[in-house]
Amino acid sequence: MSASETRHDLPEIGKISPEIFEEVIYPRLGRRDPAVLVPPQHGVDIGVVDIGGGQVMAVTCDPVFVVPQYGWERSAWFAVHILASDAAVSGLPPRWMTIDLNLPLGIDKEQFVALWRGMHAECEKLGIAVIAGHTARYAGCEYPMIGGATVMATGPRDRYVTPAMAGPGEDVVITKGPAIEASALFAATFPRRIAAAYGEDFARRADALFWRMSVVEDALTAASAGVRADGVTAMHDATECGLWGGLYEVARASRVGMRIERERIVVPEEVEGVCRLFAIDPFSAISEGTLVLTSRKHRTAEILARLAAKGIAAARIGETLPESEGIRLVEGGRARPLEHPRVDPFWAAFGKAMSEGDA
Secondary structure, eight states, X not given: OOGGGSSSOOOSSSSOOHHHIIIIITTOOSSOOTTEEEOXXXXXXXXXXXEETTEEEEEEEXXXXXXXXXXXXXXXXXXHHHHHHHHHTTXXXXXXXXXXXXXXXXXXXXXXXXXXXXXXXXHHHHTOEXXXXXXXXXXXXXXXXXXXXXXXXXXXXXXOOOTTOOOTTOEEEEESOXXXXXXXXXXXXXXXXXXXXXXXXXXXXXXXXXXXXXXXXXXXXXXXXXXXXXXXXXXXXXXXXXXXXXXXXXXXXXXXXXXXXXXGXXXXXXXXXXXXXXXXXXXXXXXXXXXXXXXXXXXXXXXXXXXXXXXXXXXXEEEEEEGGGOEEEEETTEEEEOOXXXXXXXXXHHHHHHHHOOO
């Protein structure tokens, strides 16, 4: 390995850094193909391929994430929505899925049937057909990562967006608020600890965050108002490293600056309480369910109206700037650089909580 490939280490846990991606992966992407319109890029959820006839296919790949403790129905719902959300941020509806299930030796047929029936039902609701796959039990495979899947969406060549398509002078909008996923997973795993701290009603409301861990409806609703010059210019779901990571990744991918106003970001009461209890920063914590988008200013009101009509909370939290102005967070009237968190606080906090138990 060359000296340039030893400057950065792999993370202890979680996604690789942009530097590792640029050093190791990006220069080695197999055969070059002119049909590839959007190749792999750090912070960009999809690849896009020209399939002819003015049509494109947007493709994404993610782990199959299953936590049996949440129940097989919930686990199946979440697994499908993690996979479908990345495809939906293209603005095109997910259509096909291929899936590889590397099942733990401990899963039995009854459990597998419950999981697969749940995944089938959710794919059917979302309009996704499973077209290929591989399923087996193997030693060394354990929950929650039990395989991988690819989801594909198709549509007109001029109707997709990526996180790299924002321009200066646009609005920045988010849905739901930060740390939706982190809070929901803590609430589902530690209901007694949360109830002891805040009461049974709060614990139930926090638990209900589980069903908000998806941006499929958010993304497709926003895109229905128009894309590119007519509306949404970029979309990204704030997964690892949360809202701050998601905003930073859109800005870097699009080569724009940002001015983000902290006071415009609404943190749901349940998120604030759960994050305080488990001592994590809600703005840096994993947040599947939070959609980050940029939009042409003349279409932002329509996008917000369509999201509101679907019952999806959303807010304009800032604007894009020329890249030379940097990515800035304004809080209490003072601006400071908004940096990528690099390490998501959820994983260490969740591991610590697991070792302590739900008491």
